[in-house]
Amino acid sequence: MGTAALINRSLPVLIFFVCFITIVRFLADGTAKLGIWLRMAASFAGAWWGLILAVAFLLWIVVGLGLLARWGKLPKWIVKRKWAMDVLNRLTNRAALEERLKGDATPVFIDANALAEALKARVIGQDAICDDIAAQIRRRMALQQRGKPVGIFLLAGPPGTGKTYLAKCLAEELRRALIHLDMTQFSQALSATMLFGSPKGYVGSNSYGKLTAGLRDTPDAVVLLDEIEKAHPEVHKKFLTSWNDGFVTEASDGRPISTTRAIFMLTTNAASDDLEDVRKQDGTDQDALRRNATTALRDAGFAPEVLNRIDRILIFSKLYGLDVARVTALEIEQMVRSYGLEVADQGIDPELLFKMMQRQETLAEAASSRDIVRSIEESIADSLITARQDGARCVALIESGEGVIAMPVEQRIEP
Template structure:
C-alpha cells in the first residue's frame, strides 16, 4: 500500500461515509482496495490513491470526479443540461449552477456544511420543483435521489419536530425514527427538498439553523444525522401575488426587464418579512423564478410530447402532433393560478389516454385540433415543425 493511498484514505475520511469513523473507516477502504488490486492488477499489487477513490465512489454511489472535486468538466455544461428540463428560467438555472459549481469545487470552505442551501421563490407551476429534480439527476445520476418533505404539514412545531427527527429514546414509537432523519441516514447523497417552507412552524425551522451551518441534525435518540453531502432546496410561493399585477390575458405575455426587477424586489421583501435574519444568513442563494410566457409553456408541452414520442418509438409506435393541436394543449393545459402544473395531466388525458385505449388499432397516431379541442386519430403521419 503506497503512502499516497494511505494519505488519501485519511484525507477523504472526514468527508465521506460520515456514519463510520476513524480508524476503522480508512482501514476498511484500504483493505477493500487491496483485495480489488490483488484480483484486478496481480502484476502490480500496489494500492494507489485512485484505488481508494474507486472504493469510496462504489460505497457512496457518487461519481469519482465529485470525490476528487475535479468538477470543471462535469459542470462546464451544467446550465445547458438543467436548461433542457427547466424552460423559461435562465436566470434561476444560472444562479443554481454557479452556486453548486462553487460549493462542489475544490475551494469549498466548510466541508461539513451542506453542498448548497437554496431558497426558490416564485409562483406555482413555473419550474421550482422541476429544477430540484434536474439538480438531483445532474448531481447524483437520478431524479429519484431526492427526499421531499411537504413542510405545510408541519405547522405545529412540537409535533412536527417529533415527526421529522423522531421521538426521544424510551418513548413508545422512538424506534421508528423520524421521517427526515431516517431518510437522510439511508440516502446521505441527495437533494433535500423542503416544499412550501413558509408554512412550517418557525419553531420547527430552528432545527435547520445548525444543520445548514454545521451539516448535521441530532435525531430523537441523540444520534447525529449528516446533511454534509446533501443539497438543500427550499421552495416557497411567498410574494407570488405581486406577479398577478403584471398578468396579461390568459396569464401570458412577454416579461419586461423593469417589471420583473420590480416584482423580484417585492418578492424578496416578503421573504425578509417571513424568515429571520439568522435563517436567511444560512441560505447560500435565494433564487426568484419568473412567470411563464405562452411561448415558454408551449416549449414545456413540446418536452412532454417528445418524451411520449421516445417512449412509443421504443415500442415500435409513432405519434405526431400538429402545431394546431400543440396550441390547444398549451392554452387548455395552462392556468394563471397554477402555471404549467396541470399541463402534463392535460396531455395525459387528451393524448396518452386515447392512444392507450386504441393501442392495438394502429402503429401510427396523429394528434390534431378540431372544433377547439384535441382529437387523436390513427393513420398517416404528419410532421411537427
C-alpha cells in the same frame, strides 16, 4: 450522569469481579476441599450451588467478552465468525470510518455549462435560474474545506413553474439520491420529531427521523423541502444547526449526522406576486434582489434567522409564449408514452399547441404547468385509448373541429 445510568454502567463490572473472586476462592481452597464440593454437588442443595456457580461462570465469560469487545481486544478467531449484525463492525472499525467520512471534503469538479444545458433542456422557461444554480453548485462543490452544506437554495415563485421539478432534475443530473419531504406534513411544532427523531422514552424513539435517517444512509443527497412555508416556524428553526454548523442531531440517540455533503433545495409559493415584482425590478442586481426578496418573504412569515442561512434566493417566472408550447409538447409526449404509444416525428399539430397557448392566456394569473397537463388529458386521452385499442404503436395528433384525433402511422414521419 443519573443514578440509573451509573448503575447500568457499574453492574457488569461488579458481576465480573464477583464471579472472578468466587472462582479464585474455589481454586484457592485446594484439593482438600474439592471432595467437599463434590459431595455437596451430589446432594440436592449441592446441585443448586453447582447451578449457581455454573451461571456465575457463564456470566463471567459473557461480561469478559463484552469488555474485550468494547476495548477492541477480542481474539481474531472470534471476530472472524459472522456473529456481528453489521459487516463493518465485523471487518473494520466502523466508528473510525464514520469519523473519517465526516472530515472528508474531497473537491468535486463539475462542468457548469453542461449541467446548465441539461437542466434547461428539461426545465422550460427558467434558463437564467438554471445557469445560476449550475454556477453556484460548481463553485461550492469545488471547496475542499467546508463546514456546512454544499448549498441552501430557496426556489420561490408562483405554483406550476418548475420549482420542484428543477430540484428533481438536479438530483438526477448530479447522480445523487433525492430526499423529498412534503413540508405540509409538519405544520405542528411537535411534528419535528418525524424529521429529527424522538427523544428516549417517547413514542418513535426506536427509529430515526425521516431527515436524519436519509442523511445517515445517503450523506450526499439532495434534500427537497417542498412548500417550506407550510411547515411550523419551530420546524424551520430546527434546520438552523444543519445549515450553519454542518450537522443535525438525531434525538433518539444524540448522534450527530453530517450535512456537509448535502444540497438543500427549498420551494415556496409564498409572496409570489411581490417576488414577481422584485424579479422584474431587480433581476440583474443580485444584492437588491436578495434584499427586496428577503423583505417580501419576511413579511410572508419567514423568520429572519432562517432567511439569513439561505445561500441563494431564486425567483421563478411565469410561463409565456413559446415556453407554454414547449411545456405542452413535452407533456403531450410523456402522456402519449404513458398509454404505451409513441409520437411520430412532427406528429403534434401546431394548431393544438396554439389552442393550449390561448387557454393559458385566458387563465392569466391562475395559469400554471398543471393546468396544461389537465387540458392535455381532457383533449387527447380518449383518442389515445381508441388508438391503443386499435393496435396502434405510433400516432400523430391532429386538431379537428370535433377535437383531437390520434391518427395511427406506420412509421415516424421524417422532418
